[in-house]
Amino acid sequence: MMDWTDRHCRYFHRLLSRHALLYTEMVTTGALIHGDVARHLRFNAEEHPVALQLGGSEAADLAHCARLGETWGYDEINLNCGCPSERVQRGAFGACLMNEPKLVADGVKAMVDVVGIPVTVKHRIGIDKRESYEYVRDFVGIVSEGGCRQFIVHARNAWLQGLSPKENREVPPLRYELVHRLKHEFPQLQICINGGFTELDAVMQQLRLLDGVMIGREAYHNPWWMRDWDALVFNDPHPVPSRDEVESRMVDYMERELAEHQTPWHSIARHMLGLRNGLPGARRWRQVWSDHRLKSRAPREVMAIARESWPLEAREPA
Numbered sequence: 001m002m003d004w005t006d007r008h009c010r011y012f013h014r015l016l017s018r019h020a021l022l023y024t025e026m027v028t029t030g031a032l033i034h035g036d037v038a039r040h041l042r043f044n045a046e047e048h049p050v051a052l053q054l055g056g057s058e059a060a061d062l063a064h065c066a067r068l069g070e071t072w073g074y075d076e077i078n079l080n081c082g083c084p085s086e087r088v089q090r091g092a093f094g095a096c097l098m099n100e101p102k103l104v105a106d107g108v109k110a111m112v113d114v115v116g117i118p119v120t121v122k123h124r125i126g127i128d129k130r131e132s133y134e135y136v137r138d139f140v141g142i143v144s145e146g147g148c149r150q151f152i153v154h155a156r157n158a159w160l161q162g163l164s165p166k167e168n169r170e171v172p173p174l175r176y177e178l179v180h181r182l183k184h185e186f187p188q189l190q191i192c193i194n195g196g197f198t199e200l201d202a203v204m205q206q207l208r209l210l211d212g213v214m215i216g217r218e219a220y221h222n223p224w225w226m227r228d229w230d231a232l233v234f235n236d237p238h239p240v241p242s243r244d245e246v247e248s249r250m251v252d253y254m255e256r257e258l259a260e261h262q263t264p265w266h267s268i269a270r271h272m273l274g275l276r277n278g279l280p281g282a283r284r285w286r287q288v289w290s291d292h293r294l295k296s297r298a299p300r301e302v303m304a305i306a307r308e309s310w311p312l313e314a315r316e317p318a
Ligand SMILES: Cc1cc2nc3c(=O)[nH]c(=O)nc-3n(C[C@H](O)[C@H](O)[C@H](O)COP(=O)(O)O)c2cc1C
Pocket: 001, 002, 003, 004, 024, 025, 026, 053, 080, 082, 083, 122, 154, 169, 194, 195, 196, 197, 214, 215, 216, 217, 218
């Protein structure tokens, strides 16, 4: 998710689930071809498994960038065919690619030909007024001929005129049944669903029918939810760290990042502000970790201040 799931965010999320597949923000082929590759692709070894999401439409560019992604150690390359932003539309990629399944299939094929890791596609169920099942079915059918074996379907249309990207995640209705029909029609493909999941029960229900569930906003805003996933979704009942341990390990990471890359702690802390959501004192704790007047203090000192402000009754047992 743009501006959200950078490597710091992914490092944090990995402390909460060892198994969930994490995705980068969308990186455009233009940014990789003309920009600072290390800035866009560098990630922490602890983040695996991690997928690089690309935005682009030219087969040769996609192949070049997929190769780069594999060389940098990513576990999967994902092509964005779901983003409705105007900037992306001007570049003629993202959701508007749903109108050009043959072009997407060519791009997928070009990537599959040059990498050994899976190439997957994230898309919508339609764009604008194209709302029929047949539209998304044909898209998936044609793109699969390019060699894509896994589709992550954001189960709502993208309306390219008149809605902001934020509205495009809220206004067009969710239609999960179309995703289920896709799985029924293409049992040999891995079909994953995305859009609107906030409860584990609903996720488990989908996992009985489909191959995966992608979670966006809820994982970001309520990251503590992720700590249940390894045991309940991935069947790995290892001991999970407490919130205090997670916070301490994030401080270790902030110190490492500061020393190695001069990353200020607040660029990292912003992703963990939801860690104590729902607990008494969470607001005060969040305020300390987002207090820019503390910018020049060491992250360990900021943690001490945050913990001092933390009501005794909310503290976890040691
Ligand atoms: C701030 C933000 C940035 C996003 N950036 C991307 C992106 O770069 N690539 C992408 O495929 N989806 C992006 N999305 C969409 C999410 O991946 C997801 O499809 C959408 O939020 C619906 O899932 P959810 O209801 O679980 O959040 C973004 C969403 C948000 C809120």
